[in-house]
Structures are given as structure tokens and as C-alpha cells.
Amino acid sequence: MGLAVLRAAAITAFAVLAGTANVLAAETGGPWKLGDIVVEQAWARLAPGGARTGAVYLTVHNKSGQDDLLLAVDSPVAESTAVHETIVENDVARMEPLPAGVNLPSHGEVVMRPGGMHIMMTGVSSDIRVGSLMPVKMVFRDAGSLDFDVPVVPLGASDPAEKHLKH
């Protein structure tokens, strides 16, 4: 009897832990590889309240001995997709597109995270919601193009890129 209870408790605890691990794992996407380019720690959020704008955050590693350039980003589920940077200057926040692309230094990384660089999307399809996968295409000057699906996480979910930075 006592053993059976213990066993049930252990199974329940295991199930709960496994469930938690699944939820955590589902919060970020990647890694995806394209030659020497690795994209990881990807997650997206939608502006709440039905504005249909969203932001994708991720880390891009360039493991090659040559610099590369992120030329363009795109998504079939958004009317417009572009890399933007939030800049706070003299206490004024503004978003600026990076039309010249994003330099990926050799053996370096570019981290997109809240309050900084991000992939900004407007006119996001109403099919995309929390729990969806947001298809994203990145076009690199040298490496070519890479397609991947980024999980849309709930507002207030942890910021894996920032945690990653602190390590």
C-alpha cells in the first residue's frame, strides 16, 4: 500500500517534471545550421491587444573565418518583416530599420533581444498566435538563405537570450 502510494507519487512527480521540461524546451527554437551559420535561442512575441505586430529575438553565430552579412529577413505570415533596432537617446525611444544589413563578424555572434535589435513584423496573420510557429527566412550574403520556424511565446515568458548572455 505504502509502496504503491510512493510509486504513484514518483510517477506523478516525474510526469510533472517532464511536462515542465517540455514547456521550457518549447520556449525557444533552434539551433538551425547553414554552413558556418548557426541560429539559436529563437522566440517571438506578438504585441498584445490585437495590434498584429510582432518581434522575433534570436542569436546568430558566424563560425567561419570570414565576415558575413545578414542581407534580408522575410516571413510569409507578415505584411512586412525587417531587422530593427530600438535606440534610446536623450530618453526618447525610437525604432530604426537597418537597411544596410547586419554585419556578422567572423567567429562572432549577433544577439537580438528585447530593447535592442529585433526582427520587426507588421500585419501578422491572425492565424499566428501564442503557441504557433512563425516561419522566418534569413538571407545571408555568403551563406545563402535559411528557413526556420520560431515559437511564439506568451507575454512575460522568460527571455532566453538575456539569460544566455549572463552565463
Place this chain on the structure above:
Amino acid sequence: MFGRFWIHGVAAVLALCAGVAIALYLETGRMEVPAFDIGGPFTMTDQNGRNITKQDLDQTAVALFAGFTHCPDVCPTTLLRLSNLLEQLGGDAENIRVVLVSVDPERDTPQVLKSYLAAFGGDFTAMTGTPEQLKTFAKAYRLFYEKSGNGSDYTMNHSAGVYLFGKGGAFQSTLDQHETDDVALRKLKMLAGA
């Protein structure tokens, strides 16, 4: 055209006031209200479609910031940070009213603001108004905003700081995103207790 110079001046004065207030606090162990006037009469509309005025705001301590709902990056980040800080503050947080002032009255109707706030779970206030009402508010509360871009994809540039007002409406300090949570919590604790 004068916007940039003006905002430089305001930022400098705010920083100075905050600095003086903290110095006075550290010196005397209590918060002195700096003799600098931010705030003034206004009428806006809250997320429930009701009028909201300075008298309403002055009932409690307030943490106020500018934003707009089409902003996917910095605005949710600010609101989430405030939400987390207030959670850490515990019971004192009940004394502080978080107020989002929309600088995008064209798109941010009370209904839009209501569903926006619902996503954050906290007991927050959001307000919007006619362009004229917003102009009056921004002038009184030293908020900067300007439209950027054309068509339906425009965004708003706006003041990034969180302004803290004591009960009664006296400006106390600001929060900015570069300070640590410890510093921000100390400011909020002072604000809640004042």
C-alpha cells in the same frame, strides 16, 4: 524642430531632480520633494471609456510612462519590468498605480487599450484621448512623442523613462532601463511609502 533641444533640457532637469532627491534622501534619511513642477490639469479617457483627470491621478502614487500598443519591443518590455518589480515589492505595490499613456490616439482606442492591458494581468491603467488632449497632457507632464513613418505601418518615437509621482501628484523621480532592479525597487519602495 525644437523637439530635440527641448527633450535634452527636460532629460537633464529630470536627471538633476532625481539626483538631488536621492542625495537629499541619503543625507537626511527622508525624501525631499524637489521644487520642480511636472504635471498639470488634463482630461483623458481610460481603458474603460471613462474620463480621467489630474485629480484622479493624484489620489495615489503613480508610475507613468508613454507607449503605444503597436509597439512590439520596448513597450511590453517596460510594462513587464514594472509588473515584475511590483511583484517583488509585495504589499506596498498596492499603493502604486501604473499608468500607460498612449501617444498613438489614432489607433489606441479605449477598447484596444483594455485588451492590451488584459494581457499583462496587473491592475494597470491606460489612457488615451483626442490629439489635442494628448498634446495638453504631454506638455504638462513633459512627455515627448512624434510619429515616424507613413501609411498604416507608422511607429511612434516617445519618451522612454518611467516617471514617478507621489500621492498628491508631486514628481519624485524616474526609472530608467539601465539601472539595476535594486535601485528601481528602492525608488518604488520610497514612492509607495511616501
